[in-house]
Amino acid sequence: MKLYDMVELAGRNLREAGLRNSLTTLGIGVGVASLVAMVSLGLGLERLFSKQLGRSGLFDSVFVTARQETRALRPGQPAETGPPKPLDDSARKALGEIPDVVEVYSNFTAVGEFRLEAAKPEDSHFSIIGGLPPSARGSEAFDEFQGQFYSSDNSAEVILLAQFARALLGLPQQPQSADQKLTQEQVNQLLGKNLILRYAERSAGPPPPAAGDPAGSSSDTSAFNVVRREQALKIVGVVTNEPYRGMRQGMTSVLLPVSFAESLNMVQPGDVRSLISPTQGKRYNSLTVRVARSKQVPQVEEQIKKLGFTAFSLMDASRGLALAFKILDTFLGIFGSLALVVASLGIVNTLVMAILERRREIGIMKALGASDGDVKRIFFVEAGTMGVLGGSLGVGMGWLIGRIINFGANQYLQRNLDAKPQDFWYVSLWLVIFAVLFSVLVSLFAGLYPASRAARLDPVQALRHD
Amino acid sequence: MQTNGDEAVRTVSLVRHYKLGRSIIRAVDGVSLAAGRGEFIALLGASGSGKSTLLNLLAGLDRADSGAIVVEGKDLATLNSLELARYRRHTVGMVFQSFNLVPNMTLYENVELPMRLAEVRRRDRKARAREALEKVGLSERMKHRPSEMSGGEQQRAALARALVNEPKLLLADEPTGNLDSKTGTEIMDLIQGLNRSLGMTVIMVTHERPLAERYAHRMVFLSDGKLLQEVENKKGAAK
Numbered sequence: 001m002k003l004y005d006m007v008e009l010a011g012r013n014l015r016e017a018g019l020r021n022s023l024t025t026l027g028i029g030v031g032v033a034s035l036v037a038m039v040s041l042g043l044g045l046e047r048l049f050s051k052q053l054g055r056s057g058l059f060d061s062v063f064v065t066a067r068q069e070t071r072a073l074r075p076g077q078p079a080e081t082g083p084p085k086p087l088d089d090s091a092r093k094a095l096g097e098i099p100d101v102v103e104v105y106s107n108f109t110a111v112g113e114f115r116l117e118a119a120k121p122e123d124s125h126f127s128i129i130g131g132l133p134p135s136a137r138g139s140e141a142f143d144e145f146q147g148q149f150y151s152s153d154n155s156a157e158v159i160l161l162a163q164f165a166r167a168l169l170g171l172p173q174q175p176q177s178a179d180q181k182l183t184q185e186q187v188n189q190l191l192g193k194n195l196i197l198r199y200a201e202r203s204a205g206p207p208p209p210a211a212g213d214p215a216g217s218s219s220d221t222s223a224f225n226v227v228r229r230e231q232a233l234k235i236v237g238v239v240t241n242e243p244y245r246g247m248r249q250g251m252t253s254v255l256l257p258v259s260f261a262e263s264l265n266m267v268q269p270g271d272v273r274s275l276i277s278p279t280q281g282k283r284y285n286s287l288t289v290r291v292a293r294s295k296q297v298p299q300v301e302e303q304i305k306k307l308g309f310t311a312f313s314l315m316d317a318s319r320g321l322a323l324a325f326k327i328l329d330t331f332l333g334i335f336g337s338l339a340l341v342v343a344s345l346g347i348v349n350t351l352v353m354a355i356l357e358r359r360r361e362i363g364i365m366k367a368l369g370a371s372d373g374d375v376k377r378i379f380f381v382e383a384g385t386m387g388v389l390g391g392s393l394g395v396g397m398g399w400l401i402g403r404i405i406n407f408g409a410n411q412y413l414q415r416n417l418d419a420k421p422q423d424f425w426y427v428s429l430w431l432v433i434f435a436v437l438f439s440v441l442v443s444l445f446a447g448l449y450p451a452s453r454a455a456r457l458d459p460v461q462a463l464r465h466d
Numbered sequence: 467m468q469t470n471g472d473e474a475v476r477t478v479s480l481v482r483h484y485k486l487g488r489s490i491i492r493a494v495d496g497v498s499l500a501a502g503r504g505e506f507i508a509l510l511g512a513s514g515s516g517k518s519t520l521l522n523l524l525a526g527l528d529r530a531d532s533g534a535i536v537v538e539g540k541d542l543a544t545l546n547s548l549e550l551a552r553y554r555r556h557t558v559g560m561v562f563q564s565f566n567l568v569p570n571m572t573l574y575e576n577v578e579l580p581m582r583l584a585e586v587r588r589r590d591r592k593a594r595a596r597e598a599l600e601k602v603g604l605s606e607r608m609k610h611r612p613s614e615m616s617g618g619e620q621q622r623a624a625l626a627r628a629l630v631n632e633p634k635l636l637l638a639d640e641p642t643g644n645l646d647s648k649t650g651t652e653i654m655d656l657i658q659g660l661n662r663s664l665g666m667t668v669i670m671v672t673h674e675r676p677l678a679e680r681y682a683h684r685m686v687f688l689s690d691g692k693l694l695q696e697v698e699n700k701k702g703a704a705k
Binding site: 001005360365366368370372373460 | 584
């Protein structure tokens with residue numbers, strides 16, 4: 001029998017026992033819906049986490065230091081041979097030329113004293129200063145941002161952490177865990193105002209001759225003077241959380257555009273080393289290399305190591321996380337499939353009932369020349385059709401259930417925790433295709449026994465007068 | 467086994483036993499029978515004489531325990547189940563006492579069913595179904611369901627269905643058993659007409675001797691699965 005005849009006969013059979021077959025199909029639909037809902041929850045959470053982690057700037061970055069430093073700091077690591085390559089401007093350029101690298105910036109850290117321009121000098125506040133690259137604009141910290149991002153990477157502008165802004169305004173300090181967010185009114189008191197930074201500058205130039213060195217050390221270009229400087233900074237924004245916290249240590253309350261921060265030649269903690277061992281030119285303590293996508297991290301890390309630097313990334317942690325999500329998805333999938341397994345019993349039941357009802361009809365078909373295979377295939381097509389319809393229905397229902405629960409969860413979170421709406425659910429095209437295919441496969445499997453039973457039916461028995 | 471050119475059906479020492487509990491029922495017990503092309507044979511006998519079993523064996527719905535059946539040169543014992551299905555599709559047409567139309571199909575769909583199984587091209591089906599239904603006088607009722615028709619009409623529809631794949635052998639199992647005598651006669655006239663006009667070999671099971679005498683060329687009497695007697699019937703042949 002031709003396929004279209006088979007489909008037509010199967011379709012007519014399904015319509016004949018319409019209610020029963022609709023209920024069975026609905027059962028499959030519910031099964032598929034539970035599978036889709038479960039797996040899309042897993043996928044959604046995974047996406048949400050990786051998006052958040054991606055925005056944290058930890059998983060698409062490689063932290064680069066000169067070799068020696070790491071060995072000294074991590075005694076457990078095997079000693080690397082060869083003279084360490086300096087992490088200087090040429091190294092920075094080389095890092096920037098590695099394919100897939102989108103940004104290389106210095107992990108700038110310095111300290112300074114701050115006061116509002118209008119405030120008295122004794123109202124100064126001490127803070128750690130950090131540098132932010134332009135890409136930090138996408139960081140999750142800026143989701144709750146009051147103000148504007150830097151107009152350029154070289155502008156004398158500053159973004160403050162809310163906790164520090166409180167101190168500047170003379171507001172009472174909140175405990176660390178509390179919501180630090182300022183009111184719009186409080187923020188308006190700061191935005192556009194000048195903040196005066198007092199800092200220590202590395203001033204190039206000959207040092208005063210040392211007592212034990214009458215010949216002087218004018219040939220030592222690494223030597224520098226420390227000069228106290230002041231710089232006015234325009235306050236452009238206030239953030240609640242520290243953006244691109246990354247590998248920074250301590251609470252960095254004042255954030256400058258990284259290029260501008262570097263141009264100030266502030267004394268950084270690492271400079272102490274260059275005082276002890278004279279070196280040529282400017283050195284970075286460490287650099288952050290940012291890649292376009294987190295999966296490019298391992299190869300970029302490898303390239304950096306080939307260049308002779310020590311590279312470190314959180315990729316391993318991220319890989320572990322991906323594995324954990326795979327396991328979660330699998331378990332959710334298994335639980336979701338249980339309902340489909342129960343639904344498949346419905347198919348077996350419906351088709352076995354159909355054999356009893358259509359016993360005579362099967363006998364007639366066989367007498368008219370239907371082969372065992374023809375009879376079997378008609379039952380298979382019936383089971384498969386219920387699978388396709390149930391699967392499609394289930395995907396729709398699963399998607400809808402997901403939307404509804406997502407909406408409900410967001411309402412709850414917004415009301416109780418004041419959290420932003422998120423997508424916990426994600427129905428990918430692959431999930432849709434997989435769910436329908438799985439539904440068809442399960443249905444065909446369920447049709448196996450009824451189909452072969454129908455095919456084995458003895459036509460003489462089936463046609464006996466009753 | 468060979469049959470001569472004019473032979474449509476030949477059975478040789480055909481045996482079909484059933485187990486019923488501990489006892490063995492010898493439904494067909496060594497029947498040797500031959501039917502020529504275009505012959506009209508009536509199988510007669512009391513209930514349980516084995517005539518229906520013999521018909522099922524000829525139809526390829528059942529398999530013999532021993533002996534041979536050759537229909538149109540095909541030895542049914544050598545055919546696998548797929549080939550046997552093909553044999554039923556193309557070589558044999560069947561009519562039953564209880565008509566056996568598919569109740570939820572229209573008349574047209576019932577007649578189309580053997581053509582679906584035989585993979586007749588879709589565009590040819592309608593014409594062939596109409597032609598078959600015209601032969602039995604039902605071409606106006608293609609859209610009706612069996613439940614909307616009388617017994618005689620249903621049996622005529624069943625005949626149209628049996629004819630539509632142009633089989634060489636028509637097997638009829640008590641075709642008038644559920645009909646009144648007038649309608650029964652109509653059906654028998656139709657079968658006889660097909661036998662004569664198309665040269666179709668007809669083997670009919672009946673327990674009504676007068677009917678057999680009126681239409682069959684030869685009457686074969688069965689009892690307890692054995693062939694009891696064969697009687698040439700000049701009256702049937704002459705009519």
